[in-house]
Amino acid sequence: MKHVVNVATGREPDTDPRSLRARVLPREKEVLRDTYYLIDRKAGPSKRLTCGHTTIYPTGTTTGHAHEDMEEIYYFISGEGIMVVGEDRFPVKAGDACYVPPGAYHTTIQTGILPLTFVWNTCLVDGDEE
Structure with missing residues (x-):
């Protein structure tokens, strides 16, 4: 007899x-995430690049923001979610990469049962080094 069940479906x-x-559903804000800066252009050897690792927990999102002077790349390691970039809204999962152009509002929403984890990199554009 075959009986296969997948927790995610x-x-x-x-x-x-x-x-x-x-415990988290009664909270006032939906932001529920941890972010770690791995390479920080303000405190490291690079003056243009910042790299970090973010985990969004079930029912959570990121704050949502835009970088006028930076482009950004997300690489999703685990979980499932929705990525919002400007007017676009699309599903993301482990193995996906997403480009965010300078000035575009973006946020990430966790939708699955597992935490949504990704690595992100920002890069200053047009010589805007501090």
């Missing part, structure tokens, strides 16, 4: 009050 989490989901 069609399964709902339990409603136990000890779960992370139960």
